[in-house]
Amino acid sequence: MTMQEAYQLGEERLIHAGIEEARLDAWYLLEHVTGVGRAMYYAMPDRVLSEDQEQKYLYYIEERAGRVPLQHLTGVQEFMGLPFQVNEHVLIPRQDTETVVEEAVKVIRREGMTVPCFRILDMCTGSGCILLSVLHYGRQEAVSLEGIGADISKEALKVARANAEALHIDAEFKHSDLFGQIEGTYEMIISNPPYIRTDVIETLQEEVKAHDPWIALDGKEDGLYFYRQIVQEAGRYLVNGGTLIFEIGCDQGEAVFGLMQEAGYRNIMVKKDLAGLDRVVIGVYDR
Structure with a gap:
């Protein structure tokens, strides 16, 4: 042939x-x-x-x-111009998520030279695509940049570590149920947590509902479960004036904005992706 x-x-x-x-x-x-x-x-x-x-x-x-995803067959997906290994244990990086990286790098550009070491925690890191991209593009903006990725899935962490090694980007990865095994404080916490409502998952494309890890999709009854948990706990791990950045579903901007406002965050903004949809909520922690 x-x-x-x-x-x-x-x-x-x-x-x-x-x-x-x-x-x-x-x-x-x-x-x-x-x-x-x-x-x-x-x-x-x-x-x-x-x-x-x-x-x-x-x-x-x-x-x-x-309906096996193309990326599961090729084993790779480009994100922020970098090749990331993917498999059935991690979500496939999406272009929408690049908005999160772009916003994080803006913060590092603005504040990275003002501290001896700018520390980043990526909660629910999955393939590590967000953390590793932020480290790759942010290191020229900071005196020193360190990153830790945390995930409850040991299999996802294997993928993240493999990506860090392949891309020659220094990062640490921890097995942790949210903040359970996290120590220290950070200038920035980033998270793209599970945010799909449980009853919506079965309506998604076959490639998603049958092949993406359920644990990385399921945001419980209203899709906001992990936002509530992270907002409630993040203040213990952010320095005063530290930044919390979330990826959100396009209909969750107002709700996540409210959660952060109630928790005392200031300068909260909802940012749109290239399609004009709400995609990122960012705020500053004020002790």
């Missing part, structure tokens, strides 16, 4: 399966299996796949047709 034949077959199979980005996914899987980029493909569309490549490609196409 030539590359062109494989690509056409893969595209047709994914279209038939109702995959929204069928053409793109068929290409990414072919590129993943063969290591051949687009320029080389167009120069040599009649290049014949090896038997092993053909079998792998057809297997991946069937898996994708069965």
Whole structure:
């Protein structure tokens, strides 16, 4: 089977399966299996796949047709221009979440040179994509920058540590149920906690509800459970004037704003993502 034949077959199979980005996914899987980029493909569309490549490609196409996420098949997702390893134990990084990183780096740019060491805690770190991206882009803005990622999932922490090693970014990761094993104080706490209402999870795309870890999705009855817990406890771990940054669901801005306001945070702002949807709530802790 030539590359062109494989690509056409893969595209047709994914279209038939109702995959929204069928053409793109068929290409990414072919590129993943063969290591051949687009320029080389167009120069040599009649290049014949090896038997092993053909079998792998057809297997991946069937898996994708069965709604296994593309990133679980390729094992990687780009986020903030960096390649992150992903699997079934972590959420796949989304472009929406880049807004969280951008806001965090703005704070570091503003305050990072004013303290001997700017310490960051990333609660519910998952793949580590937020923390590692903030460290990567923020280190030029601070005298010294340290980061700790915490998660209840030991399997997620394995992924986060692997990403830190692959990206050559120094970070510490702790197994902790929220703040249970956390010590010390931090200039910034960031969190993208589980925030989907339990009764909504079954309505999500098959790729999400069947393949993303439930523990990373389920925000309990109203989706706000972890925001309440983190807001209540974060003050014990933030320095005075420290910053708390949340990713939120697009309909949760007002509620999370209220939780932070009640807890005594000031300068609270709700920030929108590139789609114009509420995505980040940020506030300053005032003892």
